[in-house]
């Protein structure tokens with residue numbers, strides 16, 4: 001996994017920003033769930049650390065549904 005994409009404040013090419021890490025297990029090998037926020041619409045959703053760089057917003061861009069995490 002490349003360094004940087006799981007850092008708070010990282011923004012991917014789809015304008016999805018990392019806002020925090022959770023302790024929830026993700027669905028990919030050895031991953032944790034990170035909370036992303038869509039900058040265009042403000043939606044927040046969970047994603048595997050390994051997926052952050054390719055995530056699309058599930059609310060406004062047709063991305064896959066977010067992963068569950070404790071609020």
Ligand SMILES: [Zn+2]
Nearest residue numbers: 038041057060
């Ligand atoms: Zn959005």
